[in-house]
Amino acid sequence: MKIGETRPVSGVGGTRREKDATARYQKAAALGDSAPVDSTSILGIPETELTPKVRSAIMTLMAEVDRLRQELEQTKGRLGNLEQLADQDTLAPVANRRAFVRELSRVISYSERYKAPSSLVYFDLNAFKSINDSMGHAAGDAALLHVAKLLVDNIRESDVVGRLGGDEFGVILAHADEAQAQEKAVSLVQLIADTPVEFNGKVFHVQLAYGISTFAGGESVSDAIAAADRAMYANKAAGKKAAAAK
Numbered sequence: 001m002k003i004g005e006t007r008p009v010s011g012v013g014g015t016r017r018e019k020d021a022t023a024r025y026q027k028a029a030a031l032g033d034s035a036p037v038d039s040t041s042i043l044g045i046p047e048t049e050l051t052p053k054v055r056s057a058i059m060t061l062m063a064e065v066d067r068l069r070q071e072l073e074q075t076k077g078r079l080g081n082l083e084q085l086a087d088q089d090t091l092a093p094v095a096n097r098r099a100f101v102r103e104l105s106r107v108i109s110y111s112e113r114y115k116a117p118s119s120l121v122y123f124d125l126n127a128f129k130s131i132n133d134s135m136g137h138a139a140g141d142a143a144l145l146h147v148a149k150l151l152v153d154n155i156r157e158s159d160v161v162g163r164l165g166g167d168e169f170g171v172i173l174a175h176a177d178e179a180q181a182q183e184k185a186v187s188l189v190q191l192i193a194d195t196p197v198e199f200n201g202k203v204f205h206v207q208l209a210y211g212i213s214t215f216a217g218g219e220s221v222s223d224a225i226a227a228a229d230r231a232m233y234a235n236k237a238a239g240k241k242a243a244a245a246k
Contacts, residue, residue, distance in 0.1 A: 092148035100162025112217020119181030122228035128167040178214040209236035
């Protein structure tokens with residue numbers, strides 16, 4: 001029997017009168033009231049068998065069950081909070097790498113089962129070290145939080161954002177093929193570039209490089225991440241080359 005579950009006595013329990021009586025006994029027990037309750041039966045026990053000792057035992061038992069039920073709900077709430085903390089990045093309000101890898105594994109399995117492509121976009125902040133060096137690590141943290149918030153606020157409920165490393169983020173785009181992922185990645189990069197970071201009265205902009213890995217099943221999590229990472233570095237190198245040619 002689960003805590004808080006009351007099973008009716010065969011042939012008796014389950015009536016409205018019995019439930020009302022049970023509620024009155026619970027209230028009386030919680031208040032420490034030993035006065036008799038106006039009822040014909042409680043938990044299927046006829047009124048004639050409810051001696052003072054039986055009444056007291058039932059009231060004590062029901063108060064204990066109610067206390068255990070409340071403790072169980074509180075424990076569930078604490079466990080939920082701990083699970084959320086275990087999955088969240090230590091700085092940004094996004095999934096940490098462990099939780100992100102778990103979600104990516106789930107999406108890859110789904111894609112393989114239903115032959116529906118999904119994509120991973122790997123983002124990296126350009127010149128992040130220079131932000132830390134010139135403005136301090138607090139400014140670098142502000143930049144990371146800025147990027148994380150914009151990513152979270154501009155994806156679908158079914159998508160997942162995670163922080164994969166110091167200045168690297170991943171976005172799982174469920175049910176998105178390569179063309180759709182490319183379009184979304186470009187729009188996110190542009191949005192972040194156009195939205196300034198505000199820190200201690202200063203305003204600065206950040207740029208992102210990105211890489212895409214699209215999968216429809218058969219890939220491993222490490223293969224998907226590695227492919228997106230390679231594409232991101234190729235994108236970053238192309239950006240540096242184009243900047244140097246100007």
